[in-house]
Amino acid sequence: VIESVGEEGIALPKKASEAPESRDPATYPxxxxxxxxxxxxxxxxxxxxxxxxxxxxxxxGLVEFSFRADEVDRIDLWPMPAPEMTAAFEEVKKDLRAAExxxxxxxxxxxDDDAMDLNLFTRTLEQxxxxxxxxFLSFVKAEYQPRKLNAVIFGExxxxxxxxxxxxxxxxxxILGFFTPESRILFLYNIKSQEMVExxxxxxxxxxxxxxxxxxxxxxxxxxxxxxxxxxxxxxERILEALEKDRIRVEAEALEETMKTIxxxxxxxxxxxxxxxxKEARQGAWLVEGLASFCEPTPIGDxxxxxxxxxxxxxxxQHLMPLEYLL
Numbered sequence: 524v525i526e527s528v529g530e531e532g533i534a535l536p537k538k539a540s541e542a543p544e545s546r547d548p549a550t551y552p553x554x555x556x557x558x559x560x561x562x563x564x565x566x567x568x569x570x571x572x573x574x575x576x577x578x579x580x581x582x583x584g585l586v587e588f589s590f591r592a593d594e595v596d597r598i599d600l601w602p603m604p605a606p607e608m609t610a611a612f613e614e615v616k617k618d619l620r621a622a623e624x625x626x627x628x629x630x631x632x633x634x635d636d637d638a639m640d641l642n643l644f645t646r647t648l649e650q651x652x653x654x655x656x657x658x659f660l661s662f663v664k665a666e667y668q669p670r671k672l673n674a675v676i677f678g679e680x681x682x683x684x685x686x687x688x689x690x691x692x693x694x695x696x697x698i699l700g701f702f703t704p705e706s707r708i709l710f711l712y713n714i715k716s717q718e719m720v721e722x723x724x725x726x727x728x729x730x731x732x733x734x735x736x737x738x739x740x741x742x743x744x745x746x747x748x749x750x751x752x753x754x755x756x757x758x759x760e761r762i763l764e765a766l767e768k769d770r771i772r773v774e775a776e777a778l779e780e781t782m783k784t785i786x787x788x789x790x791x792x793x794x795x796x797x798x799x800x801x802k803e804a805r806q807g808a809w810l811v812e813g814l815a816s817f818c819e820p821t822p823i824g825d826x827x828x829x830x831x832x833x834x835x836x837x838x839x840x841q842h843l844m845p846l847e848y849l850l
Contacts, residue, residue: 546602555596567598569660574598597653598660604669606631611706612673619675619682628652631671636678636713644676644711647785651818655793658823662799672792674709683712699784702791704802709792711785714777783819790818 554562554576566577566585574595577585606626608616612633616624621635627645629652634641652672656663677683687696690703700711794800794814820827837844 548602551599551601553599554590555599556590556594557596558594567600567660574657574660592657595657598656600656600663601669603628604671606671607673609673609706612708615675615708621679622675626671629672630674632674632676634676634678635682636676640678640713641676644713644781644785647782648674648789651786651789652793654821654823655790655818659793659797659799662797664798667797672709672796673707674711674792677710677712680712683710686710699781700788702788702795704795707792707796709788711781711788714781714784786819786821787815790815 550563552565552567554565554567554574556562562576562578564579566579568575568577570589573589573591575587575589577587579585608631612631616622616633619633619635622633623635625632625634625641625645627649630645630648632641632645632648636644677686687698688694690701692698698712699714700709702709791811794811795802799814800806800811816827816830817824834844
């Protein structure tokens with residue numbers, strides 16, 4: 524990894540140029556182990572509780588090795604695909620003139636979001652893709668044609684709300700993202716940009732500035748006795764500390780909600796992409812939404828804390844959960 528200095532003077536990681544063999548199909552699939560070892564040109568298949576790879580022998584045939592899931596970092600089944608600008612994605616690009624196109628390994632992302640948040644979200648998408656391939660490997664068909672997936676990440680609430688209105692969502696829908704099978708585009712929104720959160724953070728900053736100003740006046744002016752002055756300054760410090768903790772909490776909750784949405788809606792896109800969901804048949808919401816919710820925790824299939832709390836509440840209330848609520 525080479526480091527370069529960005530406009531703000533921050534050292535940014537930059538990938539070294541790819542070796543020619545990275546595009547050679549004969550060196551795929553590749554298995555990347557957490558130990559740092561890379562197995563190239565192997566045959567990969569899921570075992571019962573492990574991953575089985577076959578390394579080709581020079582004289583023909585295969586020798587097989589098994590690896591536990593926690594030993595494997597990721598699998599690259601094919602060389603990184605070239606970008607594909609579909610008509611639908613091109614149309615979105617025209618509508619969002621402020622958005623820039625970001626080319627990643629598996630995704631082409633259009634976004635007008637803050638660079639720091641966008642970097643986190645695109646990295647989350649890429650990591651989720653690798654995790655999904657490992658978990659649902661048996662669903663990836665040999666005839667699948669790899670392509671870069673299309674995603675749009677909004678930083679402006681007004682643009683996202685306009686999209687929701689155009690797509691026919693009800694007014695004030697609490698939606699942070701959705702996937703459209705027709706265009707195969709994933710739409711996401713950074714909740715940190717939402718008006719409510721922005722207003723809270725702005726109000727918090729306003730109060731913080733007022734308290735700091737007053738404390739500055741007290742510390743440099745003649746006001747009351749020393750004990751009273753110390754008491755008020757101490758109270759000001761406590762207010763500032765509480766505001767900072769509250770701001771961190773609000774930003775963390777907003778970020779957590781966005782990350783959960785990335786995994787949920789990203790799962791819809793990948794489940795559709797790899798034909799886990801039927802493209803021509805109608806499937807029940809219990810399956811479509813259930814599988815996406817199943818993919819929300821890290822790692823996939825881990826305990827879903829929010830759903831667990833809902834179930835505990837119903838159990839403690841000692842009555843059955845209504846079927847509509849469960850679905």
